[in-house]
Amino acid sequence: MAYSEKVLEHYENPRNVGSFDKEEHGVGTGMVGAPACGDVMKLQIKVGKDGVIEDARFKTYGCGSAIASSSLVTEWVKGKTLDEAMAIKNTQIAEELALPPVKIHCSILAEDAIKAAIADYKSKSGVKGQEEETAEATVCAPRPTTA
Amino acid sequence: MDRKTDYFALFGLPRRYALDETALNESYRTLLARVHPDTAVLADASAKRKAIEDAAYANEAYRILKDPVRRGDYLLQCFDEAPLGASDVLSVEFLREQLEAREAADEAWRAGDRDRLESLQASLTAAQQQQQKVLAALFVDDTMPSPETLAKARQHILSLQFLGRFADDLDEKIDA
Numbered sequence: 152m153a154y155s156e157k158v159l160e161h162y163e164n165p166r167n168v169g170s171f172d173k174e175e176h177g178v179g180t181g182m183v184g185a186p187a188c189g190d191v192m193k194l195q196i197k198v199g200k201d202g203v204i205e206d207a208r209f210k211t212y213g214c215g216s217a218i219a220s221s222s223l224v225t226e227w228v229k230g231k232t233l234d235e236a237m238a239i240k241n242t243q244i245a246e247e248l249a250l251p252p253v254k255i256h257c258s259i260l261a262e263d264a265i266k267a268a269i270a271d272y273k274s275k276s277g278v279k280g281q282e283e284e285t286a287e288a289t290v291c292a293p294r295p296t297t298a
Numbered sequence: 299m300d301r302k303t304d305y306f307a308l309f310g311l312p313r314r315y316a317l318d319e320t321a322l323n324e325s326y327r328t329l330l331a332r333v334h335p336d337t338a339v340l341a342d343a344s345a346k347r348k349a350i351e352d353a354a355y356a357n358e359a360y361r362i363l364k365d366p367v368r369r370g371d372y373l374l375q376c377f378d379e380a381p382l383g384a385s386d387v388l389s390v391e392f393l394r395e396q397l398e399a400r401e402a403a404d405e406a407w408r409a410g411d412r413d414r415l416e417s418l419q420a421s422l423t424a425a426q427q428q429q430q431k432v433l434a435a436l437f438v439d440d441t442m443p444s445p446e447t448l449a450k451a452r453q454h455i456l457s458l459q460f461l462g463r464f465a466d467d468l469d470e471k472i473d474a
Binding site for chain 2: 182183184186187188189191193210212
């Protein structure tokens with residue numbers, strides 16, 4: 152299956168790969184996975200005193216679309232408030248990366264990951280807000296050959 | 299052949315997770331010999347169609363029982379649970395462990411460390427066997443398991459499914 156230019160670009164030059172110390176103040180960690188395709192995604196945010204996301208990191212093991220989706224999301228959330236980041240929809244990710252229908256689940260995984268990271272940050276820092284549901288993993292089509 | 303029979307009963311096997319593969323293979327061969335469409339060559343069209351459908355049913359049943367993940371998924375459904383699907387979530391602890399294992403595999407692969415990859419593969423195989431052992435203890439017979447047991451079993455089947463994908467990935471890395 153052919154990947155779009157944008158997916159390939161993020162796949163070859165992923166932004167913000169790495170980790171923050173999950174115990175560090177202001178860090179929220181989201182871990183999500185898709186049992187059916189074996190993808191696992193860790194997305195972390197670092198929130199400043201003003202409630203704005205200063206920085207983000209990710210580590211994803213999965214197909215090119217999963218890597219590109221998480222890479223893109225780490226770029227998007229920087230400079231956003233938590234509420235703005237919560238509003239990111241998988242459809243926006245899928246559209247930006249021109250994901251084909253069989254790869255939509257990768258963008259859902261990325262949306263779940265950012266929501267889980269925000270929920271983790273809120274529960275650690277005691278921010279009052281509506282109860283966040285734990286992010287849900289999704290089923291996924293068989294792995295494409297990415298090589 | 300009654301195609302409403304559950305897959306275990308079809309092969310005369312107890313409805314549980316632990317599988318007697320020899321018994322399954324033998325029973326499958328016997329059954330196929332009986333329902334194979336070739337044996338219906340001289341029969342009329344409807345008998346022929348029935349033979350084809352029976353054979354397809356037996357093949358599907360065999361494939362599902364033979365596969366450790368699909369057998370678990372099938373057992374869940376036997377006990378009125380939803381099949382594995384989009385709303386299933388893996389535990390954060392499991393995902394964290396898996397992310398670490400993936401990192402280790404990636405590093406070993408980049409470093410061209412075949413011994414390390416093989417040792418990771420061995421621990422993965424052990425982890426898969428462990429999951430299957432737990433499942434065998436959760437689905438022992440026809441008795442309806444408690445909701446807690448079913449929820450626990452679902453997590454182990456999901457983990458097994460996830461580990462299977464990682465195993466495919468490791469195999470590719472080792473063969474590369």
